Amino acid sequence: MSEYSRALHLRASDDGWTGELHDDWAIGEAMNGGLLMSLAARATARTSTAAGGHGDPLSFSAVFLSPSGPGEVRLEPTILRSGRSMTTAEVRVSQPVDGADVERFRALVTLGDLGRYADPVLKTTAAPAIPPPEECVPSSDAPPSMMMNSGFLKRWDVRMDPATIGWALGRPSGTGEMRGWIRLIDEADIDPAGLLLVLDAFPPVSFDLGSVGWVPTVEFTGYVRAVPAPGWLQLRLTTEHVAGGLLNEDAQVWDSTGALVAHSRQLASARFAS
Incomplete structure (x- = not known):
């Protein structure tokens, strides 16, 4: 079983499903929100198919209420x-903390059959032209302090476009764009639910604007458009508006064939040095 499969392993419970969150998928002291969204999408799909409904996530809209930590997670x-053609569901995600059930986020999920909606493609967005993975900057070149504080980063092989890596060298461009390639470190295939994880896997685009510290997601809406082909995924992050410590972050993911397979917009909170 791959690390990815272990991270998304679910057990049936009286109220739905339970999973286990590990430090290996944490960023600092908090769990990556994309991992929780993928868990929630997978749990919802299993509940749907068991009831004769649909199993592929098409849209996922979540409001985050509190940061998650390692340990048991409950998905209802x-x-x-x-x-x-479609199933609509709600999923509540919580964790037990000191004997109390603390809600982490709640989401509305639309499920369907991706094969039904993949073709014909009448209009799409092409992937930007960037250097191939072997000519991009690998995450293994990140400062040791960054790697030590992110078990999550160690799970991925990330290759950043050299044109968008200035923030890591203390020289953010101010453009508000990041581009690059991503795959799991063990090269395991990503399924449709895992695309929600990929959409939240890159460093936040606010880093290119000089933000510091954690960038928590307030609200996230993601769309899965196709089952990704095996191989590298190409990712592009942009932002159009940053004010008052809030920003929108738009993400697009293309698979190894150049097909757009997922995209999202999230509202996030960021701190900037004065």
Whole structure:
């Protein structure tokens, strides 16, 4: 079993499903939100298919309420409606803390059959032209302090476009764009639910604007458009508006064939040096 499969392993419970969050997928003291979204999408899909509904995540809209930590996580999907082509559900994600059930986030999920919606492609966004992975800057070149504080980063092989890496050298461009390639360190294939994890896997685009510290997600809406082909995924992050410590971050993911397979927009909070 791959590290990815272990991280997304679910056990049935009386109220839905339980999983286990490990430090290996943490950023500092908090768990990566994308991992929790993938867990929630997978739990919701299993509940849906068990009831005769659909199993591929099409859209996922989450409001984050509190940061998650290592340990048990509880996932409680509720099917709201199941039709011939789509199933709509809500999923509540929580953790036990000192005997109390603390809600981490809640999401609305639309599920369907990705094969039904992948073709024909009438209009799409092409991947930007960037150097191939072997000519990009690997995450293994990150400062040791950054690697030590991020078990999550060690799970990935990230290759950043040299044109968008100035922030890591103390020279953020101010453009608000990051580009590069990503795959799991063991090269395991990413499934549709895992694309939600990929959409939240790059360093936040606010780093290119000089932000410091943690950039927590307030709200996230992601769309899965196709089952990704095996191999490298190409990722592009941009932002259009940053004010008052809040920013929107837009992400796009293309697979190894150049097909757009996922995209998202999130509202996040960031701190900037005065």
